Amino acid sequence: MAVIVQKYGGTSVGTPERIRAVAQRIVAAKEEGHSLVAVVSAMGDVTDELVELAVQINPEPPEREMDMLLATGEQVSIALLAMAIHALGHEAISFTGPQVGIVTDHGHTKARILEVRADRVRDAIAEGRIVIVAGFQGMTADGHITTLGRGGSDTTAVAVAAGIGADVCEIYTDVDGVYTADPRVVPDARKIDVIGYEAMLELAAAGAAVLNLRSVEFARNHGVVIHCRSSFTEAPGTIVKEADESMEQAIISGVAHDTSEAKITIRDVPDRPGVAATVFTRMAEANVNVDMIIQNVSEAGMTDISFTTPKADLVRARKAAEVVVCELGAREWLVDESIAKVSLIGAGMKTHPGVAAQMFRALSQAGVNIDLISTSTIRITCVVAAQEAEAAVRALHSSFGLDDAEVTTEVVPACGDGE
Ligand code: ADP
Ligand code: ASP
Ligand code: MG
Numbered sequence: 001m002a003v004i005v006q007k008y009g010g011t012s013v014g015t016p017e018r019i020r021a022v023a024q025r026i027v028a029a030k031e032e033g034h035s036l037v038a039v040v041s042a043m044g045d046v047t048d049e050l051v052e053l054a055v056q057i058n059p060e061p062p063e064r065e066m067d068m069l070l071a072t073g074e075q076v077s078i079a080l081l082a083m084a085i086h087a088l089g090h091e092a093i094s095f096t097g098p099q100v101g102i103v104t105d106h107g108h109t110k111a112r113i114l115e116v117r118a119d120r121v122r123d124a125i126a127e128g129r130i131v132i133v134a135g136f137q138g139m140t141a142d143g144h145i146t147t148l149g150r151g152g153s154d155t156t157a158v159a160v161a162a163g164i165g166a167d168v169c170e171i172y173t174d175v176d177g178v179y180t181a182d183p184r185v186v187p188d189a190r191k192i193d194v195i196g197y198e199a200m201l202e203l204a205a206a207g208a209a210v211l212n213l214r215s216v217e218f219a220r221n222h223g224v225v226i227h228c229r230s231s232f233t234e235a236p237g238t239i240v241k242e243a244d245e246s247m248e249q250a251i252i253s254g255v256a257h258d259t260s261e262a263k264i265t266i267r268d269v270p271d272r273p274g275v276a277a278t279v280f281t282r283m284a285e286a287n288v289n290v291d292m293i294i295q296n297v298s299e300a301g302m303t304d305i306s307f308t309t310p311k312a313d314l315v316r317a318r319k320a321a322e323v324v325v326c327e328l329g330a331r332e333w334l335v336d337e338s339i340a341k342v343s344l345i346g347a348g349m350k351t352h353p354g355v356a357a358q359m360f361r362a363l364s365q366a367g368v369n370i371d372l373i374s375t376s377t378i379r380i381t382c383v384v385a386a387q388e389a390e391a392a393v394r395a396l397h398s399s400f401g402l403d404d405a406e407v408t409t410e411v412v413p414a415c416g417d418g419e
Contacts, residue, residue, distance in 0.1 A: 001033040002167040003125070007040070007135065007157035011174040012231035013077050014044035022172075022231060023084035030090060030130055037121055037131045037164065039157040040081055042073025047136075047150070060315055063108035067137075067147045070109075071096070074134035074153070082132045093124050094132040097145075097156065102138035104146045111138060111146035113155065113218070116163030125164070133160055154215035162222035169219070169226050171211060176230035177237035178203070178210050180254040180402040185390045188403040192253070193236075196243025199253045199347060202379050206343035207258025216240065251348030252355070252400045257389045258341045261291060262314055263371070264321055265306040268331035271298035279305055279324050286320035288313045292341075292374045292383065306372065308383065311337065339371065340389030343381040344396055350377050362399035368392045 006026065013019050022038070030036050041047075050069050054061045061069075078094035085092035101117030124131045135153025138146050148155050154171055161169035178200065179189040195203075197220035204213040211228055219226050219240065229237025269275050276295065283290055288309055296304040309317050314335065321333035342363075349355040359380055363370060368391060372383040384392050397403060 001035070003035045003037075003164060004029060004168055004170060005037045005039060005157050005161040005164075005166045006170045006172060007153055008038060008081075008231055009153065009171075009173045010041040010044050010046070012172055013040055013081065016080075018231075019043075019077070019080050019084050020087075023081060023088055025172075025231070026081075026130060027085060027088045027090050035125045037125070037133060037160060037166070038081065039133045039135045039153055039160060040074065040077045041135050041153040043077050043080075046073040046076070064144060067108050067111075067145050070147045071134070071137040071145050074136050078132045078134045085130055085132075090130055091128065092130040092132055094134070095120060095124075096134045097137035098139035100133050100160070102156065102159065103141055104138035104148070106140050106144070106146070108144075108146055110149040111140075112214075113138060113148065113159050114141075116159045118160060118163035121160060121164055149212075149214070151209060151212035152214070154212035155218055158215045158218045158222075158224050158226065161224045162218065166224075169224050171215075171226055171228045172231035173210060173228065174230065174232070175210060176233055176235050177228055178208065178240070178254075181256070181393055181397045182208065182210075185257070185393050186255075186397045186403075189397065190402060190404045192238050194239045194241070194247055195253065196247060196347075197240060198243065198378070199345065200240045202343075202345045202376075203254050203256050206256035206345060206379060206381065207260070207341065208254065208256040211240070250346060251352050252344060252346035252402065254345050255393050255396045255400075255402065256343050256345060257393050258343075259339075259386050259389060260310055260312070261308040261339065261341060262311050262317075263306055263308050263336040263339050263383065264317055265304055265334045265336075266321060266324060266328075266330050266332075267304050267334065268302045269305060269328050270330075271301050271303040275328060276305060278328060280307075282320045282324050282327070283307075283309070283317065286316040288317045288320055292372050292381065294372050308339070308341070308372070338386040339383050340386045340392075341381050341383055342389055342392045342396065343379050344400070345379050347378045349380070356380050358399060359396060362395045363392055366391050366395035368395065 082092040082094040103115040104111035135156040177191045181189040183189045200216050226240040291308045293307040368388045370382045374381045
């Protein structure tokens with residue numbers, strides 16, 4: 001009999017009825033003889049509501065107190081889920097992240113898990129109980145409550161699965177697996193049956209929120225197999241595991257988009273050595289994450305430097321930009337919050353020339369203007385206007401033949417099939 005970790009996202013536990021449905025699913029697996037650990041998110045939009053509440057009190061809330069507040073969301077759902085399981089006649093016990101020994105660093109609001117001391121989980125399983133764990137939260141070695149960054153319950157689930165040596169980590173969500181693009185944006189997107197860690201990491205890093213990036217990193221580093229599937233159906237979802245020869249080697253595995261970043265431009269900085277170092281040192285000192293960077297061609301000894309940064313870091317980034325402009329004698333700094341990153345991901349692009357050209361052509365045919373471009377060996381990302389992001393994703397998805405209908409026509413019938 002297997003040890004199974006199941007994670008349920010906010011929508012899956014969004015109402016009392018849904019919590020009862022989740023309890024039934026957990027109990028059904030338990031009655032088949034498996035040992036069950038369920039990791040749960042806060043109900044529905046509770047985390048967003050808590051963030052809004054905090055900002056009404058203080059536009060720049062201290063991050064330690066933010067974590068204290070946000071961690072309450074998951075504490076509500078674990079207790080309710082344990083109660084729902086008791087109502088079905090089974091023994092369940094709920095634990096917070098700190099109670100199950102999720103030890104993190106001090107990076108409040110985006111803490112990293114350092115260790116999972118899962119003894120309490122193991123002991124409760126050995127006593128035959130169903131264990132319910134609060135996602136998204138942990139505690140520093142010196143006792144401060146932390147959270148793992150938005151979407152962090154996926155990471156808790158994978159970390160607990162690694163900590164107790166579970167056979168599988170099932171991530172239940174509101175879509176039935178990982179698709180070639182967000183199925184809410186591309187109705188013809190295709191469900192991927194099996195995907196390797198590396199391709200999934202790139203998709204997640206590029207904005208495919210269906211699996212949190214750090215959860216995939218953790219799974220790869222600890223060899224945890226993830227099964228990402230729907231909490232509303234019994235259909236099999238997507239298996240995420242180490243790539244092997246049996247897996248389909250798609251040239252392009254998918255298209256992802258991300259509207260969580262903003263673009264900052266420092267105008268008319270002197271074009272001399274050390275300028276970029278100053279800009280990005282000041283950003284790093286202000287704990288601002290920087291993603292894409294572009295420096296324009298210099299004119300009359302002056303240039304513009306643009307970069308993207310998470311909107312969550314913008315308050316700090318604006319202050320740092322102000323300092324940089326004074327320090328370097330630049331003209332001004334500008335922020336554009338209406339941008340989106342649109343990425344094409346695929347391990348095959350390394351060996352297939354022309355992918356970038358086709359991407360830019362598809363965007364131009366869709367009338368989408370490209371602002372910034374960055375590439376890695378298995379990803380090309382373009383920054384476009386936020387309102388054009390969905391059109392851009394659909395154009396790329398169809399241009400690279402990822403639409404469900406087109407892929408089906410390429411399937412070669414097995415011997416004996418057909419007329
Ligand atoms: P949960 O609350 O269960 O963690 P999330 O909202 O974090 O759920 O993730 C699920 C959502 O991810 C889906 O509703 C879907 O809109 C979005 N999504 C983005 N990209 C993809 C993709 N490539 N495949 C599937 N879903 C995706
Ligand atoms: N409740 C947290 C969030 O909304 C964590 C999670 O759902 O994974 O980001
Ligand atoms: Mg999520």
